[in-house]
Every structure is written in structure tokens, then in C-alpha cells.
Amino acid sequence: MRQLLSLFCLVVLFASCEKSDDPAKKVVLDGYIYAGEPIDDIRLTKLIPFGGEDSTAEPINDALVFIDWRGTKYPLVPAGGDSGFYKS
Amino acid sequence: MNSFHQEILLHSKRFPSFAFVLRRLYLFTSLSILGLGLSAQEVTISGKITDSETSESLPYVHVVALPGMQSATSNIEGYFTLLAVPKKGSRLIFNYLGYRRDTIWLDGSKNLKEFNVELVNEAVELDVFEYSEESNQSIESSEEISKISINPAQLQNLPNLGEVDIFRSLQLLPGISGANESSSGLYVRGGTPDQNLILLDGMNIYHVDHFFGIFSAFNANAIKDVQVYKGGFEAKYGGRVSSVVDMTAKSGNLKKPAINVTANMLSANVVAETPLPFVNGSFLLAARRSYTDILRSPTYQSIFNNVTEADQEDEPLGFGIGGSGSVEPDFFFYDLNAKLNLNLGKKDVVSLNFFNSRDNLDNSSVQDFGAGLGLDTDSKLETTDVTKWGNTGTSFKWSRQWSPKIFNRVLASYSQYDSDYELIDKFTFDTLSFQFSTQQRNKIQDITLRDDLEWKLSEQHKLSLGLWFTRNEIDYLNFIDDSVEVQNQNEIGSYISAYAQDEWSPTKWLKLNVGMRFTQYDVVKENYFEPRLSVLVKPTKNFRLKAAWGRYNQFINRIILENIFGGSRDFWLLADGESIPVQSSEHIIVGAAFETKDFLIDVEAYQKTNTGLVEYSLRFGDPYDTTQNFNDLFFEGTGIVRGIEFLLQKKFGALTGWLAYTLSKVEYTFPGLQETPFPALHDQRNEVKLIGMYKWKRFAFSGTYVYATGKPYTAPVGIYEITLLNGYQQKYIHVGDKNSSRLPAYHRLDIGANYSFNIGKTENKVGISVFNVYNRKNIKYRRFQIQNFDPQTFLPTESKLLQTDVNLLGIVPNFFINIRF
Numbered sequence A: 001m002r003q004l005l006s007l008f009c010l011v012v013l014f015a016s017c018e019k020s021d022d023p024a025k026k027v028v029l030d031g032y033i034y035a036g037e038p039i040d041d042i043r044l045t046k047l048i049p050f051g052g053e054d055s056t057a058e059p060i061n062d063a064l065v066f067i068d069w070r071g072t073k074y075p076l077v078p079a080g081g082d083s084g085f086y087k088s
Numbered sequence B: 001m002n003s004f005h006q007e008i009l010l011h012s013k014r015f016p017s018f019a020f021v022l023r024r025l026y027l028f029t030s031l032s033i034l035g036l037g038l039s040a041q042e043v044t045i046s047g048k049i050t051d052s053e054t055s056e057s058l059p060y061v062h063v064v065a066l067p068g069m070q071s072a073t074s075n076i077e078g079y080f081t082l083l084a085v086p087k088k089g090s091r092l093i094f095n096y097l098g099y100r101r102d103t104i105w106l107d108g109s110k111n112l113k114e115f116n117v118e119l120v121n122e123a124v125e126l127d128v129f130e131y132s133e134e135s136n137q138s139i140e141s142s143e144e145i146s147k148i149s150i151n152p153a154q155l156q157n158l159p160n161l162g163e164v165d166i167f168r169s170l171q172l173l174p175g176i177s178g179a180n181e182s183s184s185g186l187y188v189r190g191g192t193p194d195q196n197l198i199l200l201d202g203m204n205i206y207h208v209d210h211f212f213g214i215f216s217a218f219n220a221n222a223i224k225d226v227q228v229y230k231g232g233f234e235a236k237y238g239g240r241v242s243s244v245v246d247m248t249a250k251s252g253n254l255k256k257p258a259i260n261v262t263a264n265m266l267s268a269n270v271v272a273e274t275p276l277p278f279v280n281g282s283f284l285l286a287a288r289r290s291y292t293d294i295l296r297s298p299t300y301q302s303i304f305n306n307v308t309e310a311d312q313e314d315e316p317l318g319f320g321i322g323g324s325g326s327v328e329p330d331f332f333f334y335d336l337n338a339k340l341n342l343n344l345g346k347k348d349v350v351s352l353n354f355f356n357s358r359d360n361l362d363n364s365s366v367q368d369f370g371a372g373l374g375l376d377t378d379s380k381l382e383t384t385d386v387t388k389w390g391n392t393g394t395s396f397k398w399s400r401q402w403s404p405k406i407f408n409r410v411l412a413s414y415s416q417y418d419s420d421y422e423l424i425d426k427f428t429f430d431t432l433s434f435q436f437s438t439q440q441r442n443k444i445q446d447i448t449l450r451d452d453l454e455w456k457l458s459e460q461h462k463l464s465l466g467l468w469f470t471r472n473e474i475d476y477l478n479f480i481d482d483s484v485e486v487q488n489q490n491e492i493g494s495y496i497s498a499y500a501q502d503e504w505s506p507t508k509w510l511k512l513n514v515g516m517r518f519t520q521y522d523v524v525k526e527n528y529f530e531p532r533l534s535v536l537v538k539p540t541k542n543f544r545l546k547a548a549w550g551r552y553n554q555f556i557n558r559i560i561l562e563n564i565f566g567g568s569r570d571f572w573l574l575a576d577g578e579s580i581p582v583q584s585s586e587h588i589i590v591g592a593a594f595e596t597k598d599f600l601i602d603v604e605a606y607q608k609t610n611t612g613l614v615e616y617s618l619r620f621g622d623p624y625d626t627t628q629n630f631n632d633l634f635f636e637g638t639g640i641v642r643g644i645e646f647l648l649q650k651k652f653g654a655l656t657g658w659l660a661y662t663l664s665k666v667e668y669t670f671p672g673l674q675e676t677p678f679p680a681l682h683d684q685r686n687e688v689k690l691i692g693m694y695k696w697k698r699f700a701f702s703g704t705y706v707y708a709t710g711k712p713y714t715a716p717v718g719i720y721e722i723t724l725l726n727g728y729q730q731k732y733i734h735v736g737d738k739n740s741s742r743l744p745a746y747h748r749l750d751i752g753a754n755y756s757f758n759i760g761k762t763e764n765k766v767g768i769s770v771f772n773v774y775n776r777k778n779i780k781y782r783r784f785q786i787q788n789f790d791p792q793t794f795l796p797t798e799s800k801l802l803q804t805d806v807n808l809l810g811i812v813p814n815f816f817i818n819i820r821f
Helices: A002-015 B003-010 B018-034 B152-157 B166-170 B298-308
Strands: A027-030 A042-046 A065-069 A072-078 A085-087 B042-051 B062-066 B070-073 B079-086 B091-095 B102-105 B117-119 B139-141 B147-150 B196-200 B223-229 B243-249 B258-264 B267-275 B281-290 B324-327 B330-344 B348-362 B365-368 B379-403 B406-429 B432-456 B461-480 B484-507 B510-521 B526-537 B543-554 B556-562 B569-574 B583-595 B599-617 B634-650 B655-669 B686-696 B699-708 B716-723 B729-735 B746-759 B762-771 B779-789 B796-807 B812-820
Touching (some): A027 B716, B070 B079, B091 B117, B102 B117, B139 B634, B147 B166, B152 B166, B152 B746, B166 B243, B298 B812, B461 B569, B484 B569
Parallel strands (some): B042 B117
Antiparallel strands (some): A042 A085, A065 A072, B258 B267, B281 B330, B330 B348, B348 B379, B379 B406, B406 B432, B432 B461, B461 B484, B484 B510, B510 B526, B526 B543, B543 B583, B599 B634, B655 B686, B779 B796
16 A cells, blocks of 8 residues: 555656746747848847746847758858847 | 445455366356256346335346345336346345435245335435435445446535536546536546537437536436446447446426425526326426526626636736726526426336527626726727527437346437627727627537347346437538638538447456447448447455456547637537548556445546547638638647546545545647647646535535646747838747646635425425635636737737636635425
8 A cells, every 4th residue: 555655656746747838948030041142130039928027039149050051051150249140 | 336235245255266267157158058047946036116205217226136146237217137036035135326225035925027116215214313324425436447326316415506516516526627617518537528428318418518617507406317437438338439427317206296496596496297197107397597697696796706806807918008807797597307207008118308408698898998097088899708508409218128138228319509609809999990700600410319228138148239320410600700701511420330238247256348339420431340348356345456448439529729819619510531530539447446334445547549639720820811721720639648546435424525536647649730749728637626525413514625736728928029021020929839838726615504404394405505615716718818009099019918817716605495395
């Protein structure tokens, strides 16, 4: 009976674990790429979570960003400042 | 299992060896083949079991003959047959939930071919200053796996919202969700209400909710017997993949006219029954109607206040402003049961049944932005939100006891469910106004013909054979803004089933139920085989092991319409094998029970593997795009349910009750909606229920406590901004993973007390009941609205999200009086 109870408690313990869907970890990618033109307006921001204080998107300035085209990677670098923009 | 079974088990031996089993099986098989079932001293006993006060037949009465332990269960008309009972020295014990156990000794004087027995209803005969062994039991866990019997008469002792409600009481059982107070539909072991086969005198009932789901549509005063199969059910039932609730309506008093009147703070209920003149028959009429649209009682006001209190006003999330709102629901419901019962001779019973229920809910509201902000502008949102639904059904039943060993029942029934939902949002800003509207209509018609034959071949074998034909016609209309036709479907489909099952008792400690059901469904032109097997092993007098396995199919589906911003609605459609597949389920159940005279400990673990689940979503579609094929918006999925349920029941004494715990996980996989599996909307991991009833002199006290961990929901989790090609900034809502958010835990405490007394020839009972004693604000669902305009200027602004927690009922006191004469 004691073993059964232990097993029962263990099952309850495992049952309480849940995955999280944290909106703060969602990244928004905004920008356009045109053939033959330099890339200078790719922007990364965080999703604005409901329930938070901010009404503007927080930029992401320290991401590793590259464009993958037919197996070749073209890195983008931060445009500077706290803008979240990246350029080629 | 009850005391009756205890007595039987005293005669059973301890768990025998494997060699012993083989010898017994060999001996049994040999005897069966040679047809040596009966000796000269053994007789067949058959008869009918009825209520001593009303002469109503009593179904599912357990009969056992001692010391031989031959046993039987009375059929739907109360007939029973025992084979190979020693003619002298035997005693028959009759046991039925809510009735006094009766023991009859065989002394050779009674007619064994018409062994009619009258059982005494505890509610009638019981001296109120005492309690008896069976007096306080509302439920009885059958020795059959996952089966429970309910005594509607005893349910009056449980706390309630004014009405004794069968389905509400079922929600207090392990494995059946008790946190769905907004619906009296049953979520059984991870199943949904549409997956339950609900039978009322053979009629298929498709929707059981009354009055916000506070009550079920079934008048407990008109119901005689309820059998619940939570899973692993036998081959004679089909067409649903989760559970079976088989209800038998009262047929009426055959001895004298009687009237039972019940009134409470919400509704009135009258049951009138009388024997028929010149013939051996009876008629019963039961009518119940709420008077909430005429008289707003304190109980109604409690519900009303709960709906309109501040915690259900729209609240801004993070940024933005909300308006002040009011919701004034106006509603009424009624239901009607009628039954004409004729006993034609000693072998034939004919009955005609009628059932009708109707609900009308007007949940319209006005949201005044100007007043909410202290401005002098006429800015408001007027919402017309009207829902109507109801059932109508009738059935004709002819039962015949062809011989003590053969019983047959023929049934023809018609059942209809219809619902009509209309929502109009009208925005007004001074002289400007515009509106959005949606309308959904759904109608199901069901014609069913059944023939069920029971044939007691021998003491060890009871064979059941049957045919079942059902024809469904379904209409579904969905309009937006009066002109955009989202869906307009008319479907007709039929299926015919045949089944055979054998209840085989090779030994006293082993019982098998082996069955096969075959179904042909004409819409997809496919055949379905559904094998069923259940095993019961009783190795000791107190201990039993049980297991069941079976396959189940369902050809009609309740479709969940996902509406992220307004709560989900549902409608019924037939399976077509394409956008709406046939549902299938495989049940695997194992369990064990330990029972003493006073207590029952019952544990069952189950797994259900479901395929053919359907969800309908506009998440990836545009409802205003008339060129879109909306059948593409049906998403097919699978589901797996795993759980374990635990029941500890105290059955005897002044204090009775039970503790139930269920741990379960309901996980769906819909690749078209989300790559990864997600919890079903009704996934509730932990649920605890504590039920206590105490009887003292003329008083009966009761309390129920329910705790359940929060249910999942899909929420808009954030907002993001994209620069469009024209340079404009556009905000979009990001919806989180499906059902990835959880509502807070649900819990509530209900208490009740009643007092019985007589005035003259009338038997009376008065009682009070308090629902949700500590006024817990449990959340029904979260509603989200996007506001894109400034309510002052009505000019476009940044998108704001308004969240509304739509709460379930708060504290609701109630009072009832019952007069019986």
C-alpha cells in the first residue's frame, strides 16, 4: 500500500509539469529584401506581451543574424544604437 | 459492490490453482456439451420484480440464490430468471439500490414460474428516526467494470441548485468531470459530451443542458433508474465512443393516483401518475418550468449578480482602456415527460413515451463607452445575444417475455435536437452606427429502430442478440452579417448494427463478457467491427480484479468551433469520411476493488486512443471570403487519454459518502492546427471530490467539495508591428500555442439540509441548499476583444486588447419544498 502511495505521489508530481509558451521569447522579424540593393532595414524586436507595461516593442540588438540563400550564409550586423536594425 | 455481494463472496473459495481452473473448465465444458445442466432436484425460477407501493417494474435488480450462488439481473421490464436452483432449502436474495433487500426462502409453496416479488422503497418505508443499511446510498459501484448505478430518489439528499439533477450528481463520480458547471453534459474519462450515448427509454438524446447548463434536461422525479458505463461497455451499446448513460423513465403508479409537487426558487415541478381504467396500465405526466422570466427570486438574483458583477467587466491588458458593460440575461426553460404503460397479459408490456425540453436564453447587453468615461457622448455597443435550444423525442416499446429464458424488446424512437444562436454587435457613436452579426442554426433528427433479444442458455451463459438501425438528418446554417453564408449543409445518413454477446460465468470466481458488434454506415459505405471483452475475477471474498477492452465507433460528431475571441461554440454534423471522419476509439481498462461491509476502495486505470476527432477553426480562414471552401477548415486529429481514478466509499451508517480522485491527461494532435500535441479544452489533470451525507432523525445533511486544476485555453499573448510596403505601420495579434494557457484552479463547496414530515396523508420535505458556499469566482472562459478606435473620438488608434473573465456561478442559496400525496 505504501509503495502504491509512493507511486501515486510520483505520478502526481510528474503530472504537474507543463510546457510554457512565453511570449517574451517570441521574436518578430520585420523587413524587406530587394534584389541588387543593400540590406539595411531588417529589424528584430520582441513581441509585446499582453499584460505588460510597455506599448512599444523592445528591440533585439545582440542577435546573430544571417540570410541563408541556397546554402550560402550572408551575415548581417547590427546597424548600431538601440534600434534592433541589422544591415549587410 | 454492496452487502449483498459480500454475502455471496462469503461462499466463494480462495483463488484456485491453475490446474484446478483447467479441471473446472474441462468439467464445465463437458457438462455444457452434454446438456446436463439441470438435475431432477433443480428448477427454473422466473418472475417479475416490482415496487411494492406502485407496482412499477424494477430493472437491473440483482437476484441471487443461495447456497448455490446462481445469479441473475432483472431486465428492463423487471423480469428475471434463475436456472438450476435447488427446489428446497434455497433462499433468494433481491437487492436493488434504494430498496430494502428482500430474502425469500423456497419452501415449495410458491409458483416458481411466476415468482413475482415486490420490493419496498426505502424512501417510502423507512422510519425516519432510524437509518438502515441501504438508506443513504445514492450510488452503487457495480462489480462490472466502470459501471455505476444511480438512485434518483436518493439524490434529493445531495446539495443542489434547487433541482435534484441526475447529471449533476453523475459529475460527482470519479472519472466524470465535476468542474464543468456551465454544462451538465458529461466529460467522461477525457471524452466529450457528444461522445456519450444518452438514452431515455431508448431515445437518443443529443443535448442535455438546461438553463446555462445548471440543470440537465432530465426531470429526476420522472426517472426510475440510471445505469452509467464509463467505458469498456458491452456490445449491445454502440454509436458513441466514450460512455453510456441509460435511463429508464418511471411508468406510473399502477395502484393509485399520486401527485408529487416540488417548488424551488427557480422552477416548479409536477409529477402526476395514475393507473388506467379498465386495463392493466398506468400513465405518468411530469412537467417542469422555470419562472425566472416572471419572478426574479433571490436565487435567480444571485445568478444575475454573478453575471453582471465587476469582475466580468472588460479590463484592459497592459495598455488601452476598456468600457463599462452590463449583461442582463433573461431566460426560461421547461421540460415535459409523458409515459403510457400497458401490461398486456403476463408476458407483454407496451409503452409510449414522450419527452420535450426547451431553453431560451437572451444574453444581450449594452456597453456604454461614453458613460464609462464620464463623457457626454452617446457611444455604445449594443449586443443582441440570443440562444434557443431544445429536444423533442418519442418512443414506442414492446417487450415480451417469450419464455422464462427468452426476453425480447422492440423499440422505435424519434428524437430531435435543435439550436439557434444569434449574435449582433451594433456600434453607435452619436448619429453613426454599424453592426456585425452571426447566426448559427443546427437541427438533428434521429429515427431509431431496435430489437434486443436476451436468451438465457444455461446457468453459465446468457446470450444477447440485437439489431439497431439509426437514420440521422442534420441541418446546419451559419451566416455572417445576414448575407455571407459560411456554411449551409443538409446531411442524411444511416447505420445499421448487429451485435451478439455472451455473459459467460465458467466458475463462481470468473465472469466474462465476450461480444462483437458489426455496423454498416451508408455515408462512407464501410463496415465496422467492434469486438468487446470484459473480465471479472474474484480471487477472495473482498477482492476483485477487472479488465476490459473494446473498440467503438461514432458516426455523428459535435464539431467544436474555435473562437479565440468569444469562447467556443459547437454544432453537430454527420461523418462523411472526408472532411469529417468516423470517430473510433479503443478502450483499455484495468482495475481492482477491495470491499468490506462498510467501505469500498475501487481503482481503475484506463487508456483511450481516439482517431477521427474533428475541430473546425477559422483561425486560418477569412469568414468574409465567399470563395473559400470552408470544408477545408475542418481539421482532423487524434487523441489519447490516460488516467487513473480512485474511489473510497463509506456505504453504511448515518454518515455515508465518498472520496473520489482522478488523475488524467487528455492530449490531442491536430497537425493542421499545430505541429505539436496540445491539451484538449477539457483536459483537467487533477480532480478531487468529497461527498458526505449525514442522516439524523428527520433531518438529512450533506456537503460536496470539488477541486480541479485549471483547464486550458488559447490566448492572444502579444502584439507586434510590421511596416507595410506602403510605409504604414500595422499591428497584429499573436495567438499563443493552442490551449497552452491555463485558467486558475476550480473549487467550490456546496452544502444542503432537508427535513421530512407528514401532514395528514401527505409526505413532505423541505430543504435548503447553498451552492458555492464561499463564493469562489471560478472562471468559465476568458473572452478577448480588440479595440481599434478611441471611444471618445471614434478615430482609429493603436490596437488594444480587452479581456473579460466570464465567471461561473457564485454563491447561490436555494430553498425547496416537496409535497407528495
